[in-house]
Structure formats: C-alpha cells, structure tokens
Amino acid sequence: xGGNRNGNMGSGNRNGTxGGNRNGTxGGNRNSTxGGNRNSTxxxxRNGNMGPNNKGFGNKGPANGMNxxxxxxxxxxxxxxxxxxxxxxxxxxxxxxGGSAQIRPNGQIRSINRNGMxxxxxxxxxxxxxxxxxxxxxxxxxxxxxxxxxxxxxRGGRAYYSxxxxxxxxxxxxxYRGYYWHGRPYYGYYPPYYYHxxxxxxxxxxxxxxxxxxxxxxxxxxxGYYGPxxxxxxxxxxxAFWITDFMIAATLQAxxxxxxxAVLYPNAADGTLVASLLPxxxxxxxxxKLSPEVKNALAEEVKSETAAEQADASKSGGxxxxxxxxxxxxxxxxxxxxxxxxxxxxxxxxxxxxxxECDLSQxxxxxxxxxxxxxxxxxxxxxxxxxxxxxxxxxxxPIALDDLQEMxxxxxxxxxxxxxxxxxKNGSGGLPKAPDTSTVTGDVPPPxxxxxxxxxxxEQQSAADQTESEVKQEAASDSGGGQ
Numbered sequence: 001x002g003g004n005r006n007g008n009m010g011s012g013n014r015n016g017t018x019g020g021n022r023n024g025t026x027g028g029n030r031n032s033t034x035g036g037n038r039n040s041t042x043x044x045x046r047n048g049n050m051g052p053n054n055k056g057f058g059n060k061g062p063a064n065g066m067n068x069x070x071x072x073x074x075x076x077x078x079x080x081x082x083x084x085x086x087x088x089x090x091x092x093x094x095x096x097x098g099g100s101a102q103i104r105p106n107g108q109i110r111s112i113n114r115n116g117m118x119x120x121x122x123x124x125x126x127x128x129x130x131x132x133x134x135x136x137x138x139x140x141x142x143x144x145x146x147x148x149x150x151x152x153x154x155r156g157g158r159a160y161y162s163x164x165x166x167x168x169x170x171x172x173x174x175x176y177r178g179y180y181w182h183g184r185p186y187y188g189y190y191p192p193y194y195y196h197x198x199x200x201x202x203x204x205x206x207x208x209x210x211x212x213x214x215x216x217x218x219x220x221x222x223x224g225y226y227g228p229x230x231x232x233x234x235x236x237x238x239x240a241f242w243i244t245d246f247m248i249a250a251t252l253q254a255x256x257x258x259x260x261x262a263v264l265y266p267n268a269a270d271g272t273l274v275a276s277l278l279p280x281x282x283x284x285x286x287x288x289k290l291s292p293e294v295k296n297a298l299a300e301e302v303k304s305e306t307a308a309e310q311a312d313a314s315k316s317g318g319x320x321x322x323x324x325x326x327x328x329x330x331x332x333x334x335x336x337x338x339x340x341x342x343x344x345x346x347x348x349x350x351x352x353x354x355x356x357e358c359d360l361s362q363x364x365x366x367x368x369x370x371x372x373x374x375x376x377x378x379x380x381x382x383x384x385x386x387x388x389x390x391x392x393x394x395x396x397x398p399i400a401l402d403d404l405q406e407m408x409x410x411x412x413x414x415x416x417x418x419x420x421x422x423x424x425k426n427g428s429g430g431l432p433k434a435p436d437t438s439t440v441t442g443d444v445p446p447p448x449x450x451x452x453x454x455x456x457x458x459e460q461q462s463a464a465d466q467t468e469s470e471v472k473q474e475a476a477s478d479s480g481g482g483q
Contacts, residue, residue, distance in 0.1 A: 086398050088352045093471075093478045101471045104357075112471050119464050123359045123390070126348050129464045137161075138460050141347055142258060144168045146460075148453040149176070149187075153444050160190065162447035166457055168261070171449035174413070175442075184377055186333050186402055189409035191309065192446045195419065196436040200310030203239040203419060204303050207432050210235040213242065214429070217249070222256035226363070229387040230290055240302040242431075243418035244295055247302075248363070250414055251344055252387070255362035288393055290385045294365055297342045304339045305415055313440070332372075335379075335404040341368045342384070346410035351383070351397045358391040366399070373401045 090104045099114030112119040117131040129140040140146035145167050152162035152175065159178045164171055176187040212235055217223040223230075230252060232245045334340060342365060349360040360366065365385030373379050378398035383391045427433030 086352045087355065088350075088357050089355060093475050095471065095474055101475060103475050107475075109468060109471060109475075112467060114467055114471070117460075117463065117467060119468065120350075122348050122350050123357050124348075126359075127464070128347065129460055131460055131463075136456075138456050140457050140460055140464075142261075143461065144261075144457070145258070146453075146457045148450055148456050150450065152447055155444070160444050161187065162450070164447075164450035164453040166453040171451070171453065173447050173449050175444050175446060176409070181331070181333055182373070182377075184402070186405050187409070188334065188405065189412040190444055191312070191412075191416065191442050192444075193439040193441050194309065194313035195423070196438055196440075197310050197313050198435040199419070199423070199437050200306050200313060202435050203243070203422070204306045204310070206238045207236070210237050211242075211430060211432065212236075213431065215245070215249070220253075221260075222253045223249075225256055226252045226387060228289065229363075229385075233295070239419075239422055240299045240306065241295075242422065243302050243415060244299040246418040246421060247411070247414040248290070248295070248298070248344065250417065251346065251410075252363045255387075258362070288386060288389070290365065290387075294342065294384050297367075298344070298365070301340055301342060301411070302415060302418075305412065306419075333401065333405045333408075335368075335401060335408045336371065336373070338371065340408065342366070343368065343381075343404060343407040344411065346407050349399065349403060351381075351391050351395060351399065353391075353395050353397040358395060359388075360391050361386075361388050363387045364391065368404065369396065374398070377401050379404060 088102075088104070088110065090102055090110060093101045093103060095101060095112075095114055097114075099112070101112045101114075102110040104110050108125070109119070109121050111121065116133060117129065120128045120130075127140075127142070129138075129146075131138050135151055137149040138146065139149075147163045147165045149161050149163045151159065153160035161176045161178055163174045163176055165174070175190040175192060177190050178185060178187050180186070215232060217232075230248060232249075233241050236242045335343075345360045345362055345364040345366065348362055350357050351360055360383070364383065364387055366381040367384045368379055369382050370380040376398075377400055379401050380396060381399050381404075383393050383395040386393050422431070423434060423437035425431055426437065
C-alpha cells in the first residue's frame with residue numbers, strides 16, 4: 001500500500017493505498033497478479049502452472065502444455081482450430097524446435113509456449129510471462145513488476161513456497177502453500193500472522209452506530225480517474241464495509257499507477273499500449289458505477305473470510321490450522337468455495353465470449369457462475385463490474401481456476417492489509433476503537449526477500465523479447481497457419 005511500505009508480509013504495518021503515495025502492492029496486492037497462468041479461454045492454450053514439459057511440484061501431475069484441449073474442444077482436439085463461443089479467432093503456429101504460438105487475425109501475438117516459457121498478450125498488448133526452471137517460478141506482468149517463487153518450507157508433507165514480489169525497486173515477501181487438486185497444481189495464500197480472536201469479531205459484527213468516514217481521496221489522481229466507476233459507502237455499519245472500500249481502492253490505485261508507469265516509461269519492445277490517463281468521464285467512458293449490490297456481496301465475503309480466519313486463530317495461534325487452504329488433495333481450492341463467488345480482477349485478463357475477446361481490467365469484478373471446473377480447469381464467470389467496459393457488465397465466459405485462485409489470494413492479502421490499517425488507526429478519524437489488535441506469528445515464518453528477484457525478472461523480460469521477435473518472423477513465414 002502507500003506510505004510506509006514494509007517489505008515483509010508479517011509486519012501488518014503497511015499503510016493503505018489511499019494516500020496517493022506510490023504503493024508497493026505489486027506484491028501481495030497483485031498476487032495473481034502475477035500468479036498462475038493466463039486463462040485458457042484463448043483457444044485452448046491451457047498452460048498449466050508449469051511449463052509445457054514441467055509437471056509441477058516434484059514433477060508430479062500431468063504435463064500442461066499448449067496442445068491440451070481447449071474449452072470448446074471437448075470431444076476432440078482443441079486449440080485454435082476448434083469452433084465454439086469461447087474460442088478466440090485466429091490461428092495456431094507450430095514453432096521450429098518445438099512449442100507453439102497463437103496469432104490473432106490482425107497478426108498480433110496472443111500467446112507463446114516455448115522452452116518452458118509462456119507469454120500471454122491481452123487485446124491491448126499487455127504482457128504476462130510465466131516460466132519455471134529448476135523449480136524456480138518467475139512471473140512478470142510488465143516492466144519492473146513481478147515475483148519469483150522458490151521452495152521454502154515443508155511440514156507434515158505440505159510444501160510451502162516463498163514469493164518475493166518486486167515492484168520498481170521495492171521488495172516484499174509472502175508464503176504460499178502448494179498443493180494438487182484433480183492433478184493440477186495450485187498455490188494458496190498462507191497467513192503470516194493472526195490477530196487476537198476478539199479483533200476478528202469486532203471486524204465481523206456491526207458497530208454500535210453507523211460511522212461517517214472521510215478517506216481524503218478527493219485530490220488523488222486515481223480517484224478522479226475512476227470516479228465514474230467507484231464511490232465509497234456514505235456510511236459504514238461495520239468494519240467489513242470499510243475494508244471493502246479499502247480493498248477496491250487499493251486495487252484501483254495500483255491499476256492507475258501501472259498505467260502511469262506505462263505512460264512515463266513506454267517500451268516499444270514490450271509492446272504495451274500506452275493508455276490515456278484522462279478521467280474516464282473525459283474519455284467518454286461507458287463505465288457503469290459499481291453497484292451497491294456487488295459491493296455488499298464483497299463485504300459479505302469479507303465477513304465470511306474473517307470468521308474463517310478467526311476460527312484458525314483460535315487453534316493455538318493458527319499453528320494447527322491450514323491457513324484457509326485445503327487440508328488434502330480431495331478438497332477443492334478456496335476459489336470454488338460456495339461462500340466465495342465474487343472476485344476483484346487483480347491482473348488484466350482476457351475473456352472470450354461469443355467468439356470474441358475482451359479485456360478484463362484490474363479492478364473489474366466478476367461473479368463465478370459454475371461450481372466446478374471443467375476438464376480444462378476452467379470455470380464460468382459473469383462480469384458484474386466493469387471499470388472500462390472492455391468486457392461489458394453481463395458478459396459471460398470461462399476463466400482458468402488457477403487465475404481465480406490467485407484473485408482469491410489477492411483478496412486474502414488485502415483483507416489482512418485492511419485489518420492492519422484499521423488496527424493502526426485504532427479509533428482515530430471517527431472510527432470506533434478496536435479491541436486487542438496484537439498478533440501471533442503463524443507456524444510458517446515469513447521468508448527474507450530474494451534480492452536476486454530483480455535480476456531474474458529482467459532476464460525473463462529479455463528472453464521474452466527475443467522469443468517474441470523470433471515468433472513474429474516464424475508466424476509471418478508460416479504458410480498453413482493452422483487455419
């Protein structure tokens with residue numbers, strides 16, 4: 001968040017993103033942000049969490065590559081040749097030396113899977129890179145932003161991973177638990193500390209009287225930019241609603257800052273399209289105000305997750321808990337929890353609906369409409385909040401479950417940030433005074449930052465630039481095109 005960014009998830013003392021200061025949230029606040037793979041709706045390019053030949057933790061599980069069936073390809077080979085409402089138009093190119101690429105009708109690269117590296121391009125040109133080598137996972141979501149994940153801890157047969165998030169010179173760390181479900185690897189947010197159970201109850205239960213609170217966002221550029229889309233509650237009946245606004249604002253401020261960096265530091269090799277930072281109203285945006293119904297649904301999820309963490313906190317300070325993650329491979333990822341259906345987009349995604357692509361922007365809200373993943377690891381979602389109207393409200397399509405899991409991870413991390421901010425305020429600004437806000441460290445200690453993360457991300461970006469250059473040449477000379 002802004003202000004006093006702490007490089008350690010365990011401190012709980014990061015200030016909220018609301019001050020207009022530059023935030024370090026490319027860390028935990030964009031966990032997906034970087035985590036997982038781009039969704040497999042772009043014509044059956046199911047990346048899996050590992051490379052095309054890698055098989056996840058300890059080489060278990062099926063290989064997940066570009067040749068897996070696409071969402072519309074069930075009953076036959078998927079990919080770009082499949083026909084269906086959730087397959088994007090274009091062609092697939094088999095690359096020299098192995099791997100494949102998907103090319104849009106306008107010649108733009110949609111995705112590349114080559115030598116253990118997956119590159120995904122959104123409709124506007126935004127790029128995400130995922131690569132795994134020697135058990136080290138590197139994820140980039142733009143120049144100078146991303147994370148590096150390494151094996152960290154093993155207890156009771158459970159594998160834990162350290163993530164070092166790097167965001168333009170700022171390091172931040174987190175712990176994620178790795179596990180399999182239906183043969184696919186997932187990574188789940190693991191709490192670095194727990195509060196006293198009474199504080200969770202204070203967050204969950206109504207306050208004695210509704211509270212009027214001034215955030216002071218008026219002069220902030222991000223707030224003016226997103227004015228047509230987001231407005232805080234006029235009053236707060238409980239901490240859960242205050243935290244909901246805190247979380248949405250944090251995501252939107254991070255999105256605005258990422259766009260500002262693209263404007264200040266455009267990079268032709270990266271291919272990212274520079275977005276205008278004029279207020280949405282001045283751009284003639286069709287953004288629809290995020291509805292009270294959607295915000296209330298998010299607030300209910302805040303309550304639900306707070307109650308679950310309170311139960312974990314009561315188990316010897318969390319030492320006996322699972323951190324809100326499945327206890328074995330027979331339990332579905334939390335992103336499929338029936339009580340958790342609304343997700344805030346934490347990293348730009350591409351959704352395919354009716355054979356056309358549209359971009360989901362950071363800060364948009366989707367609702368999961370299916371309760372199980374299909375054979376390709378996708379679940380259906382519906383857009384219920386659209387900040388830029390690229391994917392209009394009501395648009396429906398599939399998205400990868402691992403992407404949803406990373407959005408859930410983002411939610412958990414921002415919930416912790418919001419609780420930390422309330423604990424720090426502790427009755428100031430007209431807020432009610434909180435009970436005991438002391439914390440107990442979880443059973444998996446936060447790792448130190450991996451100072452090689454910046455170098456790893458830079459090397460990945462350079463390798464991706466070279467790969468894209470080569471693929472463009474190959475695609476241009478490809479005669480069959482896989483049409």
